[in-house]
Amino acid sequence: MRQGGVVNSFPPARQQVPNGTIGQPAAAWEQRYRRAVITSDTAATFVVVTAIGEFFGARDAANWHEKWGILAFGTELLVLGALAVGRAWAPAVLGQGAEEFRRLGRSLFAATVVLALGGIALTSRNIKLWIFVAIPAIAVVTMIARYLLRLWLHKQRKEGRCLRPVLAAGSPATVHDLITRTRKFPHLGWRVDGVCTTDGSEIDGGHLDGVPIVGQLSDVAQRVRRDGYRVVAVTPDAHWSPDRLQRLAWNLEGSDAEMVVAPVLMEVAGPRLHVDAVLGIPLLRVSMPAFTGGRRAVKAVVDRVGATILLLLFSPLMALVALLVVLDSRGGAFYRQRRVGKDGREFTILKFRTMVTGAHAARAELAELNEGAGLLFKVRRDPRVTRVGSVLRRYSIDELPQLFNVLTGSMSLVGPRPPLPEESAAYGPDIRRRLLVKPGLTGLWQISGRSDLPWEEAVRLDLRYVEDWSLALDTVILWKTLRAVLHGQGAY
Known part of the structure; x- marks a missing residue:
């Protein structure tokens, strides 16, 4: 297959072959x-x-x-x-x-x-x-x-290639959620090509979110062997009793399909999930989130050592930026603001000043221009932002002084976004779980779109980090932060 003049040696994920399979x-x-x-x-x-x-x-x-x-x-x-x-x-x-x-x-x-x-x-x-x-x-x-x-x-x-064709089997609501997620994150390699529901009844003319409904839940194994799906994604439905799931696993033996069962618990993954067999019954054991202990001690050491190294590395750049900020507009080089950290304790965050002096007082006048989601206040073309400030914001250079906050222990290199006091005051019980860990210089929100994210998505990502935190996850986030900063997506 040729794409844009380049020969692609990897064929599409789904393509009819002579025997009718995919x-x-x-x-x-x-x-x-x-x-x-x-x-x-x-x-x-x-x-x-x-x-x-x-x-x-x-x-x-x-x-x-x-x-x-x-x-x-x-x-x-x-x-x-x-x-x-x-x-x-x-x-x-x-x-x-x-x-x-x-x-x-x-x-x-x-x-x-x-x-x-x-x-x-x-x-x-x-x-x-x-x-x-x-x-x-x-x-x-x-x-x-x-x-x-x-x-x-x-x-x-x-681009729609090298995807594994998936047969989703479950209730329409849970299958809809799976289809939405696979389309949003195609790099994971799944594409739902067929759906089986409880009774196979027609939804939207025999389709669910544009995916054809190919049968009932009892037809899953037959459809896999006929159409060659690579993954069978079983989503929650009252139909799926232990006996039926076991029978489905037996019927899929000998095929190339991988059976994946989505648990009822969502947004909990990684090191917290363990599968145990008790009296022949597979049990999904969910351990408590790690807020203390040896791994947290390692994280604290990595934070301070990493902040020290980064401050030494970026000190010439920070000195130059401070000078440019002062020369560009009247006022100091740094901006101090109260934020809420771990367990609701307030601290003063440091940033390079990117707005004109007195910008906070003028916020009320821009209320009708607010483009931020939920409790966030954001204006894409904020008139208060200086010329130097717009460049600093685009590449997140204005946040480098927060390394001093990491060094003093009020922040971490990786964690949830540090909220303003008025934001945290409006938090419900669920969202307040963001405050169980230190806020971060970067986090899942930083590598997923920043200010372009809907409020609900930003909250979900922060809560996911709190629930599933691990040293490996921190490493991945730090690695991906560099690409997010270079692209400047959602930074304004």
């Missing part, structure tokens, strides 16, 4: 993407090991074949073997969330441990080079390569 093309692109990842990991391992071997082995050319060559070849085999055993190439995780990188990290860590134990057993003096240089370098290169492959895959999915 499953084979989807399996083809999955296999090709998996081969691309394996090739990328193998090439990265070979390049890193060869480069290290050439550089350090040249210093000991006499013993190269005896010592360096064996260690280099052994390291390559060990790393690739660990990736295979650790299921880092499993199709189900490639291009999907943080699990792909977790498996990659665990596999490389296992290779490091085995290599260290082998080096001790062989009393090799050169093993430290491969443990502390080679494998960390392999980790960096493979992760970057996989990230670039994922960017390509996500671009294909946004």
Whole structure:
């Protein structure tokens, strides 16, 4: 297939084939993407090991074949073997969330441990080079390569290619929610192509949100085998008793379809969910959110160390920005404002001044121009914003002084948006859960659209962060913040 003059070697996710099924093309692109990842990991391992071997082995050319060559070849085999055993190439995780990188990290860590134990057993003096240089370098290169492959895959999915055809089976309301989410986030790789409801009755002329209703809930297995769906998404419905779900799982055996059951609990995921088997009954155990403990202590240390490093790194830029702010308009370089932090305690937030002096007093005059959602006050073309201020806001440079708030402990690098006192005073009991953790310099709201988000979506993202917080989630948010800042989406 040719798109814009470029040959696309990955076929569309759903395409009729001679036997009338739609499953084979989807399996083809999955296999090709998996081969691309394996090739990328193998090439990265070979390049890193060869480069290290050439550089350090040249210093000991006499013993190269005896010592360096064996260690280099052994390291390559060990790393690739660990990736295979650790299921880092499993199709189900490639291009999907943080699990792909977790498996990659665990596999490389296992290779490091085995290599260290082998080096001790062989009393090799050169093993430290491969443990502390080679494998960390392999980790960096493979992760970057996989990230670039994922960017390509996500671009294909946004254009409607490389998607897994999904059969959604459940109540119309829960299926509607699933369809809405898959369309909003196509990079996740799902496209609902068929719907089964309780009685298969016609909705909107036999369609639900534009997706054809292909049968009843009792027809799911038959439709999968006939049409080749890759995923069966079971959404909540009174029809789904334990016996019927078990029978459906049995009937899907032998097909290429993956069965996914959506729990009744929504917006709870990640490290809080655990599946336990008690007396043969699968139970979904939901642990309490982590507001204290060892991981929070690690987060506090990372916050302060990270803030210190970033302040040292950005200090020349911050000095230049402060000078430009003062030269551009009358007033000081910094703006201080009261915000509400953890447990409802107020603190003073620091920002570079982006508005004219006395801007807060003029807010009432702009009330009718308010474009902010919910309790937020935002004006896209605010006349109070200075020329320098508009640039600072677009790229979030005005928020750099908040690193001092992180350093002093009133904020975190990652967390919910810090609200104004008048905003928090209007919070209901549910929204007040945002105050259970420290507010952040960035967060899910920052990488998801910022001021362009509807109020309900912004609240949902903050509550999701509070419920599902983890160190891995913080790492992902920090990584994605750079792209969000460069694009400037929702910043005004």
